[in-house]
Amino acid sequence: MSEYFSLSDCDVIGFDLDHTLCRYHLKETSRLIYESVARYLVEHKGYDKDLLTLSPATWDFCFKGLVVDLEDGNLVKLAEDGTVLRATHGTHNLSTEEIMKHYGPKREWKHFNSLNTSYTRSAKYYFYDNYFDLPGVLLCARVVDMLHKVTSDFWKDMLAAIDHNYNTSAFREDAGTYFPSVKRNPGRYLQPCSESVKTWLRSMKNAGKVLLLITSSHSDYCRLVCEHVLGKDFEEMFDIIITNALKPGFFSLVPHQRPFRTLVNDVEDSEGLPCLEKPGWYSQGNWPHLHELLKSMTGKPEPKVVYFGDSMRSDMFPASSYAKWETVMIVEEAEGEGAAAARSAEAPAEPQEKKGKYEGMKTPSATSEQWGSYFVDVQRSPGGEEECPRLTWCCHSIHTYSTMAIPSVEAIADLPLDYKFPRFSPDKPRTTGYYPRPPDSLLNHAVTGIITFE
Numbered sequence: 001m002s003e004y005f006s007l008s009d010c011d012v013i014g015f016d017l018d019h020t021l022c023r024y025h026l027k028e029t030s031r032l033i034y035e036s037v038a039r040y041l042v043e044h045k046g047y048d049k050d051l052l053t054l055s056p057a058t059w060d061f062c063f064k065g066l067v068v069d070l071e072d073g074n075l076v077k078l079a080e081d082g083t084v085l086r087a088t089h090g091t092h093n094l095s096t097e098e099i100m101k102h103y104g105p106k107r108e109w110k111h112f113n114s115l116n117t118s119y120t121r122s123a124k125y126y127f128y129d130n131y132f133d134l135p136g137v138l139l140c141a142r143v144v145d146m147l148h149k150v151t152s153d154f155w156k157d158m159l160a161a162i163d164h165n166y167n168t169s170a171f172r173e174d175a176g177t178y179f180p181s182v183k184r185n186p187g188r189y190l191q192p193c194s195e196s197v198k199t200w201l202r203s204m205k206n207a208g209k210v211l212l213l214i215t216s217s218h219s220d221y222c223r224l225v226c227e228h229v230l231g232k233d234f235e236e237m238f239d240i241i242i243t244n245a246l247k248p249g250f251f252s253l254v255p256h257q258r259p260f261r262t263l264v265n266d267v268e269d270s271e272g273l274p275c276l277e278k279p280g281w282y283s284q285g286n287w288p289h290l291h292e293l294l295k296s297m298t299g300k301p302e303p304k305v306v307y308f309g310d311s312m313r314s315d316m317f318p319a320s321s322y323a324k325w326e327t328v329m330i331v332e333e334a335e336g337e338g339a340a341a342a343r344s345a346e347a348p349a350e351p352q353e354k355k356g357k358y359e360g361m362k363t364p365s366a367t368s369e370q371w372g373s374y375f376v377d378v379q380r381s382p383g384g385e386e387e388c389p390r391l392t393w394c395c396h397s398i399h400t401y402s403t404m405a406i407p408s409v410e411a412i413a414d415l416p417l418d419y420k421f422p423r424f425s426p427d428k429p430r431t432t433g434y435y436p437r438p439p440d441s442l443l444n445h446a447v448t449g450i451i452t453f454e
Contacts, residue, residue, distance in 0.1 A: 003428070004420035005326065005403050007306065011298045013204055014212035016247075016309035017222060019131050020330050021213070021409060022229045023191040026131065026364050030062065032189065034135035036177035040161035041143070047157075048146055051139070056360035061091055062138050063371040064333065064364070065394035067115065068126050073150035074102070075141060077371055080396035082112030085377045086370075090144035093370065096380045107379075116393070119248070119313045126155075129394075130311040131332075134364050136162075168218045168244060172266070179221065186228045193229050200413040201230075201237045207417060210297050211238045212290075214250065214307070216314065219243040219283060220266045239297070241281040242290070244268070247311075251287050251318035260285035287323045308409065312394070316401040326403045332365035333374040335407035337439035373441035389445050391430065399424045404433050411436055 007013065015021050034054070041047040066075045074094070077086040084107040087094040099107055111125050121127070128137045136158065143154050165176035174180045182189050205211050215222055222243045226234040235241065242250075242260075249258055259272025261283045268283045276282070276293040294303045306326040309315025319325045367373050375395040378387040398405050403423050406412055412419070412435065424433035431438040 001423075003423060003425060005306075005423045006418055006420050007204065007209075008207075008418040009304060010209065010306045010326065011300060011303040012210040012212060012294050012305040014214055014305060014307040014325075015409075016307075016311070016315050017213060017215035017217060017225060019310040019332070020308050021193065021197075022225050023193075023408065024131065024189055025191060026332075027059075027361055029189045030059070030131070030135045030364050032178060032181055033132065034139055036165045036181075037136065037158070037161040038139055039177055040164050041139075041157055044164075045157045045160070047143065051142060051146075054138075056362075058138065059362045059364070060369050061141060061371075062134055062362070062364045063368045063374070064129060064131070064134055065374055065392065066128050066137055066371070067109070068128070068137070068140055069109075069111075070124055070126065070152060070155050071150075072102075073144035073147070075137065076109055077377065078109060078112065078393040079377070079379065079390040080393050082109050082116065082393065083107050083379060083390070084109050085379055085390060085392070086372065088141065088370075091138075091141045092145070096382050100382065119317045121313075123152075127313060129313050131364060171218060171220045171224075182221075183224065186224060190225060190228045194410055194413070196413040197409055198230060198237070200409075204417065205237065205239070210240070210294060210303075212240050212242070212307075213238045214242045214245050214247070216245050216247050217243060218266070219263055219281070223266075235281070239279045240290070240293070242283070242285055243281070244283045245285060247314035248318035250285060251322040253286060255286045255289050258284055258286045260289060291323070306403070312397050312401065317397070320401040327401060329398055329402040329405045330408060331374075331398065331405045331434075331439075332407055333367075334405065334434060334439045336363065336366040337373070337375070337441055338443070339407045339411075339434065339437050339439060367441075373439070375439045376441040376445050391442075395442065399430065399433065402433070404435060406435050 018024070035052065038051045042049050042051055066077055068075050073089055075088050076084050079085050084099050084103050087099050087102070094102065103109060111122065114122065115125065115127060119127070128134060140158060143158070144150060147154060164170070165178045170176050171179045201211065217225070230237060246258070260276055261268040261272055263269070263281060263283050276289050279297065294305065295301060304326070305323070306328060307315065307319045308328045308330060309319070310330040312329070316327045316329050320327050362368065375392060377390055377392055379390050380387050404421050421435055422428070422432045431443055437443070
């Protein structure tokens with residue numbers, strides 16, 4: 001395998017939608033998601049209304065990559081080998097001594113092998129790895145703070161709240177809080193794509209590439225987002241659009257378990273398709289049937305596919321492991337650590353009128369005071385005398401299942417299609433594979449020689 005990756009070598013270029021092609025105003029959207037779920041818990045499940053009150057400083061707790069242990073209400077941040085680097089019970093920090101008391105002298109989280117080999121969800125834990133999930137970290141922890149004893153009931157209530165707000169009919173029925181709010185004022189939550197990104201998409205299609213959009217969002221919400229972000233003509237940018245894909249099942253399940261379905265007025269046909277015969281807009285589906293269509297469209301027995309996404313669980317791991325696709329991970333955390341992508345005038349970082357309202361609120365992708373860096377942390381000895389730098393499990397996963405990582409598609413939209421990006425490799429320094437540059441925390445540790453290169 002070449003040590004470099006180039007889009008010009010790919011026959012098919014696929015994208016996830018949310019937080020990949022579509023960027024959100026994270027502060028505004030995070031508050032809305034939190035409120036949507038918390039309001040359901042208060043109004044329908046009888047939880048304390050204090051859940052609805054948040055100070056700006058509270059958002060420092062919001063951190064991607066945490067795992068909640070549903071058996072005890074602890075949230076843990078893991079090293080690449082499953083060692084517990086940091087932990088809280090609810091929102092309250094556990095000391096090194098408390099961590100060792102709970103997880104043993106080696107600080108081993110007992111479900112790590114299950115999570116690390118499958119990335120699937122479990123009745124015993126939940127992995128927060130995308131920005132739609134992320135406000136749930138804070139809400140889950142605050143619920144645990146209020147409970148005298150942690151039982152599985154609180155998680156059933158959380159799942160019921162999520163289903164109420166985000167099930168496939170919620171958009172059409174104006175159910176919950178989230179969809180009605182976004183429908184009323186999409187510009188408050190969604191960032192329009194820059195012209196450079198739109199030009200980039202068209203240039204790839206004009207160069208003969210097959211363009212895919214694969215999202216777990218239902219077709220009605222996908223249409224609203226795409227029209228606001230990409231424009232009314234967004235369908236012309238893609239050869240194939242797949243909604244309600246319910247990743248990672250799209251990649252991991254066999255065709256008869258998840259057939260493709262046609263859509264009429266955003267309603268799925270009850271009969272599944274035996275195969276895909278032509279490009280178009282479809283719902284649900286599976287990658288083997290898509291693979292057959294791509295072979296037909298490209299005229300190649302093994303078309304080379306690259307897929308851009310922001311979720312390890314839904315995008316990177318399954319696309320890499322099952323479909324054997326190249327994968328490019330969108331890691332917005334890198335933007336907060338020195339790898340900022342240029343923003344156009346059409347896509348401001350934060351609408352000006354919101355600055356005062358969110359003063360003091362941490363952007364969810366920024367480094368957390370309580371949790372540290374997304375990429376690197378330290379393992380502290382009892383008493384705190386010694387600190388051993390460690391790669392986080394999330395950082396290790398990026399290197400393992402991604403071809404490369406970027407802070408946003410804007411970061412590469414102005415580059416020629418034949419630009420050669422260094423790819424992640426076990427034979428290369430840990431800093432290789434990030435564009436336009438490695439995150440500060442990873443770079444600093446590599447420069448000082450504290451974290452080994454290989």
